[in-house]
Amino acid sequence: MKYALVATTGYLLLVDLQSRKVLPLESHRTEYYGISWFAGEDELVLSHSGVNNSELVDISSYAQSEQGWLSKGAKNSARFLSQPHQIFCAPDGRVISTNTGRNVISIIDLNRPKVFQEAGVSSARWDRLALDRITGDHLNSVFLHSGKLFVVAHGHSKGSKLAVFSYPDLEVLSITPLGERTGLHNIWITSEGQRLSCHSEIGGLIDIDSKEPLWESGSPVYTRGLAATRDYVVVGESQKVGRDLRRDSLSALWILDRKKWQAIDYFCLGSFGAVNEVRLLDVPDEAHHGVPLNNLQRFLEKSMAGDGAQERLPKPVEKRWQPIHMQGDITQNRLQAARAAVEGRIAWSSYQLVLGSPETLNDGSKRASAGLCLALKHATGNQSTESFTYALEAGQESHVSAVLGYTGKGGDTHMAALLVQSSGKEGVLSVWRHHGETWKQLSEVAAVFGLPIKGDCQLSVTSSTAILLIGGVEVMHLDASVLGLDCCNKGLGIRWIGATVKPLD
Structure with missing residues (x-):
């Protein structure tokens, strides 16, 4: 486990987990979230909101929010998504995308861009109608496992839910309330059948079938973004700040021992914004589809060299590895708080x-x-x-x-x-x-x-x-x-x- 990709509100980051360095790959596409790729291919598929999500407060702003799109390398889909969150490149060649603002899951074949399939867990057509009128489910996470599509609904104050659809026909098989929990992100079904998710509101990781958290950060942070190998789990961390401050807030990663469910390392990446997604590139990522990015060396060479798109930017990101910030004693403080949470x-x-x-x-x-x-x-x-x-x-x-x-x-x-x-x-x-x-x-x-x-x-x-x-x-x-x-x-x-x-x- 050497390379991780991290999507934040402002950047796409490449993190070397061994040398403890971070490389900003790009920052010119508005709000990065989902990261995926097709098996056997070396181009990333990303989701972008195209808007400042802090401005999405009522039906008027949501009605104008369908500016989001999917990118595959240099190719872009039409702008038809509203505040897209997590994505998943399926074996049938299509991209499963959360269309969060529109309160549905949208599935598109990028080679047939005018044909897409969608399904939701309720009849609500927008995530919210006003700040105090939250009608939607806030579908934010997708995971394809054994011919079934698992979808997490954040749920706002109504409580989070786990929906299971048949795939590819998207018939609803079950909708399960997840108890007294709200604000969940990510869903990972392990090979043993364990169902794990980031309980973002408490800064931890949970087994959704258990009352107890598997791991807690012990700090006032927001956990979102999940990647895993047989031995380790990588969890994204963001500061708890208002939406208007997320773009420049601190980004960080936790490394957990999967057998003991304890923190063994912490990476403070820098002020790159709230972490939305984490993926492992060079090893099978069990919290994704388990297929490493093809031709990784070519991807790394292109990332270091730039691909032309950066040259058109008024202020291109600096293409050099940067040491991961220690931010004073923040790493030791975080690890100590996590140990205290266990004790x-x-x-x-x-x-x-x-x-x-x-x-x-x-x-x-x-x-x-x-x-x-x-x-x-x-x-x-x-x-x-x-x-x-x-x-x-x-x-x-x-x-x-x-x-x-x-x-x-x-x-x-x-x-x-x-x-x-x-x-x-x-x-x-x-x-x-x-x-x-x-x-x-x-x-x-x-x-x-x-x-x-x-x-x-x-x-x-x-x-x-x-x-x-x-x-x-x-x-x-x-x-x-x-x-x-x-x-x-x-x-x-x-x-x-x-x-x-x-x-x-």
């Missing part, structure tokens, strides 16, 4: 992280410095009580909640929250409810002042009541009817930002 699994064994990617500290506690995090207690466990330590941080948005009645699908919706917020040197407790549309404070429940900004929190529940203790002192006693819940003893969890928490139960 902290015992402390969090009763919980499933479903939203956010907190930093894991050496004692197993998880710190959410900026992004919101949500961990749910396993439904098979004790749903009569939960307890955890918390420490709020002053000078920023900082709060921690004991959650109950959660019925969401991995998003920050459908729950009641007993929320302790930092207010100077004290904590203030208030009660909030999310019915599916927005958060609302329950004005009929008086706030409690003068609470500690760090301490122990215990929630005891029955079907009809909820009692909250902080530091062993009862601070609130509520009925299910006041919270707007059918019962209190289900859907328990912890929700936090600008704080550090650790379960005690």
Whole structure:
């Protein structure tokens, strides 16, 4: 395993995993995502959005977004795709492409460019109609295995799904909700039948048939892009930033030991933008179609020399290998956080992280410095009580909640929250409810002042009541009817930002 290709929002990168150098191949085609090639051929097939996806916010912008296309070497398809994501070059000579904005999978023969086939998992025709009207499924990943096409639907706050189609006729065989998870990318069916995916929202890699993650980064990052050999797995990492900042954000790769599911190396590539896809070139990539790029030496020589297209650019990318950036101590910090995540699994064994990617500290506690995090207690466990330590941080948005009645699908919706917020040197407790549309404070429940900004929190529940203790002192006693819940003893969890928490139960 020597060469990896990485697609980011702004660049196509060639990474030498042995010399730890990165070569920017091109940057002139708007937003790189999918990478594939046909067996026995040496030309890359890529997908490009043709638009700035941060501007896709409503039906008007989506209606003008069908500027995406597929390229094969110097040849380009017509611009008929809306925000295409992952692609797969199938054995029948066609390209399977996610047509994400259009909420379908589109399959095209590049030799017959006016003929294409499409299928979706719902009747919605656009990914969203407005920022708060998400009607689509956000189909982002495809994988062909044993005559079946596996497709991941990100799902937004509705929860991710795995759809299985027959191939090539694209009849829907099954659509499986993936539990309390949202924001999944990539799907890989191993030779043993294991079904793996990047759980991007928590910065990890999961077996979708298991409640537990296979691996967590332990850092506040976004995982997307997956490649694999028999011994190693390569995972792409991006910074968690807004869409408008993704083009210049840091790009990185993780190398995992496939047998132990632990990180053994980390590559900070540089400020090339959010990582969308990762492929291995010189060995069978088991997370793709398993056929290395043909005539790799010729491809490398062309990559170093440039192919003419670069010469037409106002600012061509610099065609030389660059050392992978250490960015100070970032590599050691990342690897240490990943090790801490492994060691902290015992402390969090009763919980499933479903939203956010907190930093894991050496004692197993998880710190959410900026992004919101949500961990749910396993439904098979004790749903009569939960307890955890918390420490709020002053000078920023900082709060921690004991959650109950959660019925969401991995998003920050459908729950009641007993929320302790930092207010100077004290904590203030208030009660909030999310019915599916927005958060609302329950004005009929008086706030409690003068609470500690760090301490122990215990929630005891029955079907009809909820009692909250902080530091062993009862601070609130509520009925299910006041919270707007059918019962209190289900859907328990912890929700936090600008704080550090650790379960005690």
